[in-house]
Amino acid sequence: MEENSPPRRARFCPLSAKFFGWPSMAGFNLGKPRNYRRLSTAILRCDLGVNGTSLFAVFSEPGGMLPDFLGEFSNEPKPGAIDREALGERKRHEYRYFNPANFDSKYPEYAMQDYRRYEDFNNGRWSLEGCFARAVVSYPIGGSIRRLQTFDSSGVWGIESDSSDEYKLEIEIEQLDDLKIHVQVFNVPWSAREETIISQAAFRLAEIRSRKNAKKNQQAVTPGT
Secondary structure, eight states: OBTTSOOOOOOOOOTTSOOSSOBOTTSOBOOOOOSOOOOOOOOOBOTTOOBOOOEEEEEEOOTTOOOTTTEEEESSOOTTOEETTTTTOOOTTBOSEEEETTOOTTOTHHHHHHHHHHHHHHTTSOOEEEEEEEEEEEEEEETTEEEEEEEEOOOEEEEETTOOHHHHHHHHHHHHHHHHHHHHHTTOOOOHHHHHHHHHHHHHHHHHHHHHHHHHHHHHHSTTO
16 A cells, blocks of 8 residues: 555445546546446336336446455554564555454454455455446437436445345345336336346345255255365
């Protein structure tokens, strides 16, 4: 960590800000989306009877989010501090100490775990992501001219990129449910086809949990596996 770098603080930006690389209302830059993934595609129909375009969920990496819940780097040690110089891991112009965010003297080994986790983040082995659902609806504004209106869910940020598929799918479903409420406020009907998308995602989640429970039961029957 560079000594002259600005304070390391996570940036939880309001999703009302533009996402795809545009400056946010808070003055931050959310960065361009990475790991862009469409959950599925469907057709939304608005009250004008015009076909819409797509419905999908997005996982991406907003710029500037840091895992400060693990701790921070500093030249001033605090309780449980990890001395990077003593470990032989401090490079020139880097902070000497890693101060864990939640040090517990009963479990001092957790401080080292948090330090290693943060260093993995710095080395690109994992990142913090955000997830939101998006619907794009098309409607006419005169003659053959059409306009696209985008609706986003509230979004969840600070998701660890190496989280389980179960956890990520649960978040996707929550965001789709949130988006459903949002578009209905603007009188955009949520048809059976869109509802099927959420049902299919919920079915996949149930399958993941079922396999997980089956594995636990098998391990309980056969200890040591």
